[in-house]
Amino acid sequence: MNTCELIIKKRGGGELTRGEIEYLIGGYVDGTIPDYQISALLMAIYYKGLSERETLDLTRAMIASGDTLDLTQISGVKVDKHSTGGVGDKTSLVLCPMLAACGIKIAKMSGRGLGFTGGTIDKLESFPGLTTAIDGERFLRQANEVGMVIAGQTAHLVPADKKLYALRDVTGTVDIMPLIVSSIMSKKLASGADVIVLDVKTGSGAFMKAEADAFELARQMVALGKNASKKCVAVVSDMDEPLGHFVGNALEVREAIAVLQGESGGNLRELCLTLGTQALREAGIAPDDADARRRLEESVASGAALRKFAEFVKAQGGDERAVFDTSLLPQAGVRLELAAPEAGFVSHIEADGVGQVCIALGGGRETKDSPIDLSVGVELPKKVGDRVEKGETLAVIYANDEARARAAGEKLRACYRFSAEAPEKKPFIRGIVR
Numbered sequence: 001m002n003t004c005e006l007i008i009k010k011r012g013g014g015e016l017t018r019g020e021i022e023y024l025i026g027g028y029v030d031g032t033i034p035d036y037q038i039s040a041l042l043m044a045i046y047y048k049g050l051s052e053r054e055t056l057d058l059t060r061a062m063i064a065s066g067d068t069l070d071l072t073q074i075s076g077v078k079v080d081k082h083s084t085g086g087v088g089d090k091t092s093l094v095l096c097p098m099l100a101a102c103g104i105k106i107a108k109m110s111g112r113g114l115g116f117t118g119g120t121i122d123k124l125e126s127f128p129g130l131t132t133a134i135d136g137e138r139f140l141r142q143a144n145e146v147g148m149v150i151a152g153q154t155a156h157l158v159p160a161d162k163k164l165y166a167l168r169d170v171t172g173t174v175d176i177m178p179l180i181v182s183s184i185m186s187k188k189l190a191s192g193a194d195v196i197v198l199d200v201k202t203g204s205g206a207f208m209k210a211e212a213d214a215f216e217l218a219r220q221m222v223a224l225g226k227n228a229s230k231k232c233v234a235v236v237s238d239m240d241e242p243l244g245h246f247v248g249n250a251l252e253v254r255e256a257i258a259v260l261q262g263e264s265g266g267n268l269r270e271l272c273l274t275l276g277t278q279a280l281r282e283a284g285i286a287p288d289d290a291d292a293r294r295r296l297e298e299s300v301a302s303g304a305a306l307r308k309f310a311e312f313v314k315a316q317g318g319d320e321r322a323v324f325d326t327s328l329l330p331q332a333g334v335r336l337e338l339a340a341p342e343a344g345f346v347s348h349i350e351a352d353g354v355g356q357v358c359i360a361l362g363g364g365r366e367t368k369d370s371p372i373d374l375s376v377g378v379e380l381p382k383k384v385g386d387r388v389e390k391g392e393t394l395a396v397i398y399a400n401d402e403a404r405a406r407a408a409g410e411k412l413r414a415c416y417r418f419s420a421e422a423p424e425k426k427p428f429i430r431g432i433v434r
Contacts, residue, residue, distance in 0.1 A: 003027070003037050011044040018057040025061040029160050035167060042164075042173040050178035055220070056227045058178070062186040065160035069107070069192040074143045076105045077283040080193035081275065082184060084208065084217070086201045087355040088242035092120045092150070093256035094272045097309035099279055100147040101299035107143040108150045109157065109191050112365075121152050126250040126329050126374045130318030148312045158186045177213075181220045185228075195231045195282045197275050198222070202430060203240035205351020211236070211430060218433040233278040236430040237271055241349040241384050244268040248363045248377015248398060250330040257326055260306040266383075267428045273297070274429050330375035332398035336405040340394040344418035346386050353415035354378060357408050361399050376400060378412060385425050388418075 001023045010016060016024075024041065027033035050058065071078050079099060083089055096106045110120035110132070121132050134142070134151040142149040161183050168174045188196050198221055201207070202214035218234035225232025244266065246255045258264035259272070277292040286292030299305040306323065314320040322328035358364050362373035379396035382388050395412055399405035 003033050007037065007040050007044055010041060010048055013048050015051055016054055016057075018060075021054065021057045022061045022064070025058070025065060025160050028163060029065045038164075038167060039171045039173075042168060042171055042176070042179075045179065046173050046176050049176075052220075052223060052227070055178040055182055056224055059182040059186045059189065059224060059228070062158050062160040062164075062182060063190045066158050066190070067154065067156040068190045069109070069157075071107055071140070071143070071192040073140050074105050074107055076103065077195060077285070078105045078107055078143075078193045079195045079197060079279050079283060080106075080108055080188055080191055081197045081199065081279070082188055083199040084184070084201050084206065084214075086239040086243055087205045087351040087358075088244045088247040088252060089201075090123060090244065090252035090256045091199060091268070091272055091275065093123060093253060093309075094259045094268065095275055095279075096148055096150070097260060097305045097312065098272060098276050098296050098299050100312070101304040101308045102276075102280060102295050103285060104147070104279060104283055105143050106148040106150070107139065107191075107193070109153045109187070110150050111153045120150065122372055122374065123249045123253055124150065124313075124316075124318075126253045127313050127318035127320075127322050128328065130313060130316050132316065134316070142315050146308075146311050146315045148308060149316070150312075153187075158190050161186050177217060177220060180217060181224055185221055185224050189225075189228055189230065193230075195279060196225055196233075197279045197282070198232070198234035199271070199275055200234050200236045201239035202236055203238050203351070205242065205355070206239035215431065215433065222433050231282040233282055234433040235271070235274050235278060236433065237274075238267070238426065238428045238430060239351055240426075242351050242354050242380060243271070245380050245383070246377060247354055247358055247380070248361075249372070249374040251377040251379065251398065253329055254326045257306070257309070257323060260300060260309055262300050270428060274432075278432065278434075332373075332375040332377075332400050334397075334399040334402050334405045336397040336399065336402075336409055337393045338395040338397060338409050338412055340382075340388045340390055340392050340418075341413065342418055343388065343390045344420055345422045346382050346384050346388060346394075346416060347419040347423040348417035349380065349384060350415040354380070354412065357397075357412045357415070360411060361397070361404060361408050373400060378408075385422060387422075 112119045132152040200218045208214040280286040280292035310320040310323040361376040363376040
């Protein structure tokens with residue numbers, strides 16, 4: 001095959017065959033096709049798009065570029081969950097124990113964060129001693145015995161995606177819908193689960209700012225999952241403000257534990273119940289939404305989900321006592337309250353801005369090699385729609401340096417908007433795509 005001819009074919013709006021796509025991806029991964037030709041191909045795709053069939057073939061070629069996980073040795077139904085990301089997103093820490101307590105097997109690969117706050121792996125490392133460097137045999141055994149395992153992503157899983165994303169990042173081709181779909185779904189499909197549940201964020205703090213774009217992304221991912229013979233469902237949820245009341249690694253772990261204890265709720269709890277309901281239905285464990293939601297709520301009320309989380313932490317070498325005594329988690333030395341500058345209703349909290357505050361405190365990464373402070377972050381006791389009086393505590397900064405805390409406070413205050421009347425709020429759960 002001739003790479004230049006394939007670029008011209010796509011540039012002219014033609015459909016690439018499965019064999020042509022496999023040739024291009026294989027050649028790029030093994031180094032026989034250079035960056036500059038794949039850059040040209042990406043730009044052609046940017047303007048001409050990919051068909052549903054091409055997207056599926058691209059995803060399969062990316063999966064074939066590396067290892068896949070064989071979960072057949074794990075008994076029962078295996079469920080994986082993916083979020084398109086957002087500020088304060090600690091959903092996996094709540095959802096996975098709830099599902100495991102309901103009989104689902106969670107065998108999950110997760111990553112570290114870049115920007116805003118840490119990823120799931122960073123958050124879990126708030127538990128002293130916990131490791132996510134787990135070999136294949138231990139991974140399968142823990143999934144069977146505990147019902148839940150979360151390990152760090154292996155470099156051998158879908159290496160084509162890592163190379164393609166790095167190139168997209170420097171060629172202005174990140175925001176191509178079929179490439180976003182194939183990037184996410186290649187990793188999920190390579191991870192071997194029976195059911196894939198997707199949490200697609202929309203709003204100012206999400207990758208997909210427009211709701212219509214979020215629903216289109218959800219539709220395309222679900223369609224690809226179905227075409228790949230997987231059960232797949234997506235929930236579109238709001239990210240116009242940070243999720244929950246805490247942003248920062250150990251702080252988010254504490255909030256997740258509070259939800260599992262039944263002591264906290266709000267949108268975080270509602271999102272986990274909605275995602276969990278879809279997972280139980282798709283797994284065939286619950287016949288309908290009402291029964292699925294009842295099972296999830298009972299897992300919290302009975303303490304089963306919290307105990308499952310503690311069992312998981314212990315199995316991965318962590319101090320499970322921190323699940324029941326969160327004072328054992330990392331704690332910042334400085335606590336600074338931020339007073340409301342005026343009276344009124346909170347009408348907006350800039351999610352991205354709050355994320356940047358956490359980076360400034362040391363709680364997120366500016367580069368993949370940046371060190372991260374697990375103890376720092378922000379508490380948001382007042383959310384959109386809440387009434388606040390002038391001088392009342394609007395937010396709390398947790399830091400390990402007073403000067404840094406004061407500087408962060410000024411940045412955080414700029415993230416808030418106020419109004420004289422209570423703002424009209426959109427539904428938090430925007431919809432479900434099955």
